[in-house]
Amino acid sequence: EAQVTQNPRYLITVTGKKLTVTCSQNMNHEYMSWYRQDPGLGLRQIYYSMNVEVTDKGDVPEGYKVSRKEKRNFPLILESPSPNQTSLYFCASTLRRGYEQYFGPGTRLTVT
Amino acid sequence: AQKITQTQPGMFVQEKEAVTLDCTYDTSDPSYGLFWYKQPSSGEMIFLIYQGSYDQQNATEGRYSLNFQKARKSANLVISASQLGDSAMYFCAMREGRTQGGSEKLVFGKGTKLTVNP
Numbered sequence: 001e002a003q004v005t006q007n008p009r010y011l012i013t014v015t016g017k018k019l020t021v022t023c024s025q026n027m028n029h030e031y032m033s034w035y036r037q038d039p040g041l042g043l044r045q046i047y048y049s050m051n052v053e054v055t056d057k058g059d060v061p062e063g064y065k066v067s068r069k070e071k072r073n074f075p076l077i078l079e080s081p082s083p084n085q086t087s088l089y090f091c092a093s094t095l096r097r098g099y100e101q102y103f104g105p106g107t108r109l110t111v112t
Numbered sequence: 113a114q115k116i117t118q119t120q121p122g123m124f125v126q127e128k129e130a131v132t133l134d135c136t137y138d139t140s141d142p143s144y145g146l147f148w149y150k151q152p153s154s155g156e157m158i159f160l161i162y163q164g165s166y167d168q169q170n171a172t173e174g175r176y177s178l179n180f181q182k183a184r185k186s187a188n189l190v191i192s193a194s195q196l197g198d199s200a201m202y203f204c205a206m207r208e209g210r211t212q213g214g215s216e217k218l219v220f221g222k223g224t225k226l227t228v229n230p
Binding site: 041 | 147149155156157159162203205217218219220221222223
């Protein structure tokens with residue numbers, strides 16, 4: 001089944017404790033992205049990647065890191081999480097530009 | 113300035129009726145794409161429909177159609193024959209950037225919550 005998977009789905013952590021949210025797609029898509037969704041703000045793009053080793057900032061990259069060492073994986077790293085990073089995070093992938101983005105199920109992160 | 117504006121925080125429609133969800137966008141790039149996504153209460157994001165800036169005809173997908181008015185920079189979603197399962201948040205999104213070496217930066221509106229009443 002073609003899909004984007006994210007892990008974990010739910011995470012509660014404390015300020016400053018480094019964490020990684022994994023994202024993997026099995027569709028051989030070139031493009032992958034991370035978004036965060038906050039009430040009243042819609043979805044905002046954090047980072048995106050156009051291919052292996054090619055990444056670029058979205059609209060809200062501060063406090064996040066990404067890497068794309070393999071085509072299928074695009075992990076999101078929070079080196080020192082803060083409470084304002086409490087949010088619902090989505091990973092997405094798309095085959096080519098202009099095509100629809102397939103979203104993962106989301107990761108609900110709470111930073112206390 | 114907002115690139116995608118959805119002016120209707122909430123909309124109500126009777127089952128079996130049609131409903132239009134508004135979306136206006138702002139870009140100076142001649143090459144762009146417009147998307148609509150549905151987010152039910154379960155949280156997943158479901159792709160509905162896509163319109164490219166150079167597409168000559170309005171996009172349609174089953175009960176969904178996109179009323180694309182380029183000069184007015186609007187891309188309204190029309191849902192015909194509403195069903196109870198259509199109750200959800202709906203997001204309009206835009207991709208800017210030229211095809212050759214362009215980015216894949218997608219900008220979303222804040223969404224419209226649609227409620228379908230029986």
